Amino acid sequence: MSGARLPAALRSGVAGVALLATLFVFRLWFSAALPMTGDEAYFVLWGEHPAGGYYDHPPMVGWWLAALLPFGHAEWFLRLPALLLPIALSLVALRVARPLGSERARLAALLVLLQPASVWNVLITTDTPVILFTSLSVAAYVAALRARSPLRSLSWHALAGAFLGAAFLGKYFAALLGVAYLAHVVFGRRDGMRAAGFAALLIAALPAPLYNLWWNSGHCWVNVLFNFFNRNADAGFHWQNPPLFLASLAYLATPWLLFALWQQRAAVRESARRSVEGSAMLWLTVVPFALLGLLSFGKSVGLHWLASFTPLLAVAAALALPLPSLAGLVRWSAGFAVVHVLLIAIIAALPLETWRSTKLYDGIVLTVRADELLAELKPWADDHLFATDGYSPSATLAYNARRPFAVFGEGSFHARQDDFITDWRAQDGGKILILKKSEPKLDEYAPYFAQVEQRQFELHGARYYLVLGEGFNYAAYRDGVLARVRERFYQRPAWLPQRPGSCEFCSHNFPAETCQ
Structure with missing residues (x-):
């Protein structure tokens, strides 16, 4: 050389x-x-909701995307x-x-x-x-x-x-x-x-x-809690x-x-x-x-x-x-x-089906054929809130559908910006469609709805499941899900001073209590 x-x-x-x-x-x-990946679509979501900061990180990429979005939505442009x-x-x-x-x-x-x-x-x-x-x-x-x-x-x-x-x-x-x-x-x-x-x-x-x-x-010290506490729970050699x-x-x-x-x-x-x-x-x-x-x-x-x-x-x-x-x-x-x-x-x-034997196939189909998947959901588009059980599919489908996709359930310590976007109080009594890549257990959803049923469909050999809930019970969801979210992700140390009443997640869902 x-x-x-x-x-x-x-x-x-x-x-x-x-x-x-x-x-x-x-x-x-x-x-x-290249289709918009889940992480990228999540950051596009930041740009669609301009703010001074976001759950996971400081705000710079959200600000950049907020400046670009008024002029175009295509992948190459963003x-x-x-x-x-x-x-x-x-x-x-x-x-x-x-x-x-x-x-x-x-x-x-x-x-x-x-x-x-x-x-x-x-x-x-x-x-x-x-x-x-x-x-x-x-x-x-x-x-x-x-x-x-x-x-x-x-x-x-x-x-x-x-x-x-x-x-x-x-x-x-x-x-x-x-x-x-x-x-x-x-x-x-x-x-x-x-x-x-x-x-x-x-x-x-x-x-x-x-x-x-x-x-x-x-704002609940969210990206401090995420970067220095929540994401390091499993740290070790x-x-x-x-x-x-x-x-x-x-x-x-x-x-x-x-x-x-x-x-x-x-x-x-x-x-x-x-x-x-x-x-x-x-x-x-x-x-x-x-x-x-x-x-x-x-x-x-x-x-x-x-x-x-x-x-x-x-x-x-x-x-x-x-x-x-x-x-x-x-x-x-x-x-x-x-x-x-x-x-x-x-x-x-390569044909899409090349990856059919991998564990990632359902996610690949969801990303690459998002338009076809969204067509399967069209019968419920007018009167249901759409949701998935994870931030990546929710962000990907929201980007392609140009409509909100909430994250239903606890999710993970990653990418919890939906905690600040979806107001579950406004969904009380309403209808929610939850898309899943694995077969759901309806008894886990029944406490939060007056009526719940399951559907399923296949797309390019990948199977997807729908949980259709009517009569959403916000109080039950707050006590059964949001309370656990608060305990897992919003418990700040006492030495981090919080401006009174300024943590939206807590003040909206638990106005009589604090996230500490």
């Missing part, structure tokens, strides 16, 4: 533009062909931020690496552009704004390190902090970048602006978490989690890039010693990945947790490694990208 010669085609910016155009066309096709994200990331890489030469900068951009997530990830999720604002924050931070005057340095530090705050309003784990900045300031920098610069960065970043705390104090973390990192960053960085670690250290860019990239990648690696000993770390920092690894490699090595990395990554494109095209061409 280290002896590879830089291809002339890659030296010409034409090849880079051609690659960018080809990948964009593929991603545009994929974003239009996915535009994710579709354009790799272009933004490659431009950041180009800017960070440019002082070390235009050729090195182009290779940095290509390495970012060819990472697996940049090839296939067209999903609009909470991670999309985190990845974007993390990269923009790092670019501003590097600009602060390069600044020739104190005023410009302070301004760039403040902009880096503002972008960090925006990333935090996407997801809490953006705070890992803040920890990395602190580590770099304390252990990696010796310039005279490090203390004042970090102070400017911190001051600019603080409004976002302070706003989030204020919002949570008026599982032997498979650390290897899974390493495998995820190797996949997203690509094994050859990690191997090259390790094999030529002396060059990486030298890059950190001789340039502010190299020093920043070393600390801003090592610290987050080290913290996530430690976290993996107590919790599963998913691919999406790593996606904000893997582009920085590509930039770190581009800053430190010899140009022939970088050319070899680009070729390997280009081949890997082609494999992804071919694999996705093959899967898209």
Whole structure:
């Protein structure tokens, strides 16, 4: 790899533009062909109900979708931020690496552009704004390190902090970048602006978490409870989690890039010693990945947790490694990208029934053939509230039907935004249709209705069940279901101050009691 010669085609910016155009066309096709996934549809639901925050996470992706929805509802349109994200990331890489030469900068951009997530990830999720604002924050931070005057340095530090705050309003784990900045300031920098610069960065970043705390104090502390309590009930050591973390990192960053960085670690250290860019990239990648690696000993770390920092690894490699090595990395990554494109095209061409023997088949049919499934529900559309027993099918069907689909029952600790959208008091005495992918036990539904019956139908070989309830009993549902929801998901510690009467779930359903 280290002896590879830089291809002339890659030296010409034409090849880079051609690659960018080809990948964009593929991603545009994929974003239009791929049905809206359950998580994405759930975030679209956020956008349809604009708010200062949401149950699971801070509000950034909901705000983005709220801005897009008035202009279109098509999958490819709502996915535009994710579709354009790799272009933004490659431009950041180009800017960070440019002082070390235009050729090195182009290779940095290509390495970012060819990472697996940049090839296939067209999903609009909470991670999309985190990845974007993390990269923009790092670019501003590097600009602060390069600044020739104190005023410009302070301004760039403040902009880096503002972008960090925006990333935090996407997801809490953006705070890992803040920890990395602190580590770099304390252990990696010796310039005279490090203390004042970090102070400017911190001051600019603080409004976002302070706003989030204020919002949570008026909304049951929902995303604090979710992220730090409810989702960690099963936390503990599982032997498979650390290897899974390493495998995820190797996949997203690509094994050859990690191997090259390790094999030529002396060059990486030298890059950190001789340039502010190299020093920043070393600390801003090592610290987050080290913290996530430690976290993996107590919790599963998913691919999406790593996606904000893997582009920085590509930039770190581009800053430190010899140009022939970088050319070899680009070729390997280009081949890997082609494999992804071919694999996705093959899967898209397969008949739906290919997946019939899998446990996921009923969910696949529900997602891919949502219009046909909704046609089966049409006889009850005028006088029933539609519902399912989980957030993913409810969000998916709501997106496709352009009508509400509630979540009936306790659900899980994930994605409970429906607690704030569906007012069960308004359904008292009404009719509810509950779609299920498994055969229901009617005696579990009977206490909540005056009359209940079951229907079923098949669609492309998948069987679905309907629970048709008439005469909904809100009082029984409140005591039998919502009370358990309150106990499981809305019990805040006493040290979290709640603004009086501001927790809608409790004030609506349990006005004489508190969620504590």
